[in-house]
Amino acid sequence: MMRPRDPTYDTLRRTHIEALTGSLIDGAERGPGEAGYAWSRGIADPTMNFAYGVRTPEQFAWAGAAALGRGRAPAFLAQDDGEVADLLRLFAPASVFPASWMVAKPLPATNGADEAVSVRSAPSPGADFERVFASMTADPAVRMHLQRTYLPALRRARVRPGLVPLHLTLRDATGPAACASLYLRGEAAGLYNVSTRIDRQRRGLGLAIVQAALREARARGAAYVFLQCPAGGAIEGLYVRAGFRTVHSPTLLCTSLTG
Numbered sequence: 001m002m003r004p005r006d007p008t009y010d011t012l013r014r015t016h017i018e019a020l021t022g023s024l025i026d027g028a029e030r031g032p033g034e035a036g037y038a039w040s041r042g043i044a045d046p047t048m049n050f051a052y053g054v055r056t057p058e059q060f061a062w063a064g065a066a067a068l069g070r071g072r073a074p075a076f077l078a079q080d081d082g083e084v085a086d087l088l089r090l091f092a093p094a095s096v097f098p099a100s101w102m103v104a105k106p107l108p109a110t111n112g113a114d115e116a117v118s119v120r121s122a123p124s125p126g127a128d129f130e131r132v133f134a135s136m137t138a139d140p141a142v143r144m145h146l147q148r149t150y151l152p153a154l155r156r157a158r159v160r161p162g163l164v165p166l167h168l169t170l171r172d173a174t175g176p177a178a179c180a181s182l183y184l185r186g187e188a189a190g191l192y193n194v195s196t197r198i199d200r201q202r203r204g205l206g207l208a209i210v211q212a213a214l215r216e217a218r219a220r221g222a223a224y225v226f227l228q229c230p231a232g233g234a235i236e237g238l239y240v241r242a243g244f245r246t247v248h249s250p251t252l253l254c255t256s257l258t259g
Contacts, residue, residue, distance in 0.1 A: 007188070009079050009248045012101055012226055013052060019183035019190035023123065023157035023165075024048055024150065029066055035059040037066040042156075043149045046075035046254045053079075055086040073256040084251050093253040098231040102244035106189070106218030106225055107211060117170045117212045123157035125167035125193075128176040130154075132169065136195040154193075162186075166216060167193075170209045174200065178209040182216060187223035189213075194227075210242040 007015070017028050017038050025048055028038045033053065040048035049072040051063030067074040078084040087093075120126050125133070133154075134146050157165065164184040169176050177200040181193040191213055196206045217225045229235050231249060 006103060006247045012248060015185060015188050016190060016228065018185060022160045024153050031062045032059050035063060037063055039070050042153045044072060046252060050075045050077045050252060052077045055083060057090060060090045073254065075252060075254045078251045078253060087253055093255065094257050095254045097252040099228055099250050099252060100231045100236055100246040101228050101248040101250060102239055102246050103224050103226045104214060104242065104244040106222050107214040108218060109215055114212045114215060116172065117168055119216060120167040123159055123165050124155050125181065128169045129167050129179045132176045132179040132197050133193060133195050135197045138198050168209060168213055168216065170205060170212065172200065178205040180209045180213045182213050184220055184222055189217040189222035189225045191225050191227040206238055207242055
């Protein structure tokens with residue numbers, strides 16, 4: 001349930017796209033009415049290539065053309081059940097992915113809590129971060145996908161006016177073990193790329209890096225931290241334990257079977 005001072009859906013959607021533009025997302029186009037299309041040159045995933053604000057046949061046709069013109073299968077981010085219903089009148093999705101858009105208050109500093117965490121203030125995350133991010137899963141196909149698409153996009157990240165990118169890496173006795181990114185703009189901080197090396201999982205390191213990010217956000221003056229994740233499951237539970245709560249529940253409707 002939203003609270004009076006929670007960021008609106010439109011605010012979070014806009015801030016989300018602004019946070020990732022220049023790294024994982026390359027840009028966003030304006031369409032008819034309130035419609036838009038966010039796109040990524042190097043990453044084909046629907047989570048990085050999606051239309052939003054689509055409710056009418058005209059907007060649907062525009063969004064489909066915008067996606068296909070970039071070699072992407074059309075995908076549509078629906079704000080709520082009403083927008084889902086509008087889209088279902090326009091097409092039958094091949095796959096549907098409910099999401100949780102969550103917010104948390106930044107945490108105050110705790111003496112010694114983040115001694116093992118390094119913070120890199122730069123558009124690209126650096127080698128230690130990459131080592132963790134590329135090893136978050138044992139699935140060979142996913143690891144190859146990360147190596148071929150996400151890591152090159154993160155390496156090519158460029159400076160954006162008004163955006164402060166921070167990349168956090170937690171080290172333990174085995175070396176770099178967990179990582180996360182913060183993208184700060186104004187009072188908002190977006191939390192992304194939360195990962196734990198596959199051989200260091202189930203040791204509380206994911207929670208530790210998220211809490212370190214919340215403390216760093218407060219130190220940098222953020223009023224709130226937001227993130228997006230699949231609805232339900234272990235990853236959402238991790239964020240709940242860190243103090244996040246769901247304020248919006250959009251749905252990604254795809255014309256392909258992958259998400």
